[in-house]
Amino acid sequence: MSAIGRPRKVTRICSPRLTARSVSLSDRLSSRTPTSLVFTQPPWAHRGVPIILATVPTPTSTEPSFSTKEPVRLDIPAHLRPSDGRFGAGPSKVRSDAVAALAGAAPTYLGTSHRQAGVRSMVRRLRDGLAELFALPGGYQVVLGNGGTTAFWDAITFGLIERRSQHLSFGEFSSRFAAAAAAAPHLEEPEVIQSPFGTHPEPVTSAEVDLYALTHNETSTGVAMPVTRPANSDGLVAVDATSAAGGLRVDPSQFDVYYFAPQKCFASDGGLWVALMSPDALDRVAKINASRRWVPASLDLSIAIDNSAKDQTYNTLALATLYLFVHQLEWMLANGGLEWAASRCDRSADALYGWAERSDFATPFVAQPEQRSHVVGTIDLDSAIDAAAVAAVLRANGIVDTEPYRKLGRNQLRVAMYPAIDPEDVSALCDCIDYVVGALSS
Numbered sequence: 001m002s003a004i005g006r007p008r009k010v011t012r013i014c015s016p017r018l019t020a021r022s023v024s025l026s027d028r029l030s031s032r033t034p035t036s037l038v039f040t041q042p043p044w045a046h047r048g049v050p051i052i053l054a055t056v057p058t059p060t061s062t063e064p065s066f067s068t069k070e071p072v073r074l075d076i077p078a079h080l081r082p083s084d085g086r087f088g089a090g091p092s093k094v095r096s097d098a099v100a101a102l103a104g105a106a107p108t109y110l111g112t113s114h115r116q117a118g119v120r121s122m123v124r125r126l127r128d129g130l131a132e133l134f135a136l137p138g139g140y141q142v143v144l145g146n147g148g149t150t151a152f153w154d155a156i157t158f159g160l161i162e163r164r165s166q167h168l169s170f171g172e173f174s175s176r177f178a179a180a181a182a183a184a185p186h187l188e189e190p191e192v193i194q195s196p197f198g199t200h201p202e203p204v205t206s207a208e209v210d211l212y213a214l215t216h217n218e219t220s221t222g223v224a225m226p227v228t229r230p231a232n233s234d235g236l237v238a239v240d241a242t243s244a245a246g247g248l249r250v251d252p253s254q255f256d257v258y259y260f261a262p263q264k265c266f267a268s269d270g271g272l273w274v275a276l277m278s279p280d281a282l283d284r285v286a287k288i289n290a291s292r293r294w295v296p297a298s299l300d301l302s303i304a305i306d307n308s309a310k311d312q313t314y315n316t317l318a319l320a321t322l323y324l325f326v327h328q329l330e331w332m333l334a335n336g337g338l339e340w341a342a343s344r345c346d347r348s349a350d351a352l353y354g355w356a357e358r359s360d361f362a363t364p365f366v367a368q369p370e371q372r373s374h375v376v377g378t379i380d381l382d383s384a385i386d387a388a389a390v391a392a393v394l395r396a397n398g399i400v401d402t403e404p405y406r407k408l409g410r411n412q413l414r415v416a417m418y419p420a421i422d423p424e425d426v427s428a429l430c431d432c433i434d435y436v437v438g439a440l441s442s
């Protein structure tokens with residue numbers, strides 16, 4: 001039944017051991033609704049999204065006891081500094097070798113038609129390389145299009161969710177997709193399962209949903225979760241792997257759609273989306289297409305699937321992004337593939353979390369070690385130390401983008417550990433933080 005015209009609400013399930021009660025949007029807007037309840041929301045709750053009430057704990061404030069407005073002038077000794085100072089969660093470090101190769105290829109590649117062999121052969125290398133990296137079973141297809149992951153969420157709401165989805169919401173990005181599904185007038189209200197910040201919830205098998213929306217790595221909080229199909233479920237499993245793909249291990253039999261953008265582990269620029277799609281996912285797209293649901297052409301997955309099979313995109317793609325993406329992918333494959341890349345991230349994570357565990361002023365934000373991401377680490381600092389001041393000093397020394405996700409509001413540093421980032425540089429960063437904190441405290 002069409003959901004158009006119905007008061008929209010989200011069924012929200014809180015886990016673990018949290019109680020929830022659901023209210024419709026009109027309840028929320030009603031003056032009878034106590035405002036103290038209405039605002040029990042995570043910081044990434046979006047305007048216009050039918051967020052319902054839940055007793056999700058507000059994070060303990062780790063606001064510093066002092067704040068430094070101007071960056072303190074402090075030179076970090078050269079011998080402590082990392083060889084490359086880029087630790088941003090995305091866009092992230094692009095390897096200099098890839099940039100040099102792009103410059104070399106530019107005269108015959110950049111500025112040429114994306115419908116001709118030069119560019120289409122790069123799309124082919126991308127599709128073949130991803131199938132190899134992820135060991136995709138027969139029948140899976142690598143599909144790509146423009147607009148990055150955010151556009152792909154909209155493509156899913158049009159082309160993959162038949163009636164109702166279930167979302168695990170545990171940070172900014174997972175909640176944004178839940179919001180997109182909740183706002184789609186042709187879909188029923190999604191089930192949303194959330195857990196406290198710094199943890200992840202588990203999916204719950206439900207006969208009511210036809211797509212489970214998981215997030216392999218929640219970039220805003222530094223929480224990673226295993227990709228596993230809910231037991232005895234028929235629904236498609238669609239996994240946001242934007243910051244995970246290429247850095248975390250995954251078994252393709254556990255997903256139907258594994259989608260991402262290349263500005264993170266694939267060390268390229270944003271603006272493109274890639275989806276690894278199972279035969280069931282391809283069938284779902286065909287089924288919805290046959291139902292004649294209206295879909296804007298730029299978000300129409302059946303058009304994207306047809307074009308990708310011809311090593312093209314529906315509209316013009318960014319050629320430099322494509323080139324850097326293929327370069328990084330082939331670098332990973334030449335070095336040993338996904339296992340090699342994930343092991344490199346493991347080494348970085350050992351360095352970062354090991355240092356934080358030993359430190360007397362730093363603590364991993366994610367309490368459970370098995371939920372700590374090996375591609376994006378979040379480290380709380382003692383309230384006596386201003387993390388923003390530390391990040392500012394690092395930035396002034398060319399060590400950039402260690403600030404936390406802005407809406408998380410914690411006294412925290414966030415460190416990307418994607419495959420392009422040298423584990424030795426992560427260790428060097430820890431030494432630099434020790435140096436800066438020591439100097440600021442003295």
Ligand SMILES: Cc1ncc(COP(=O)(O)O)c(C=O)c1O
Pocket residue numbers: 090147148149150151173174215217218219220240241242243261270271
């Ligand atoms: C987990 C996750 N999902 C989605 C996005 C949005 O990706 P894009 O900027 O390509 O739309 C991001 C961006 O950081 C992300 O980390």
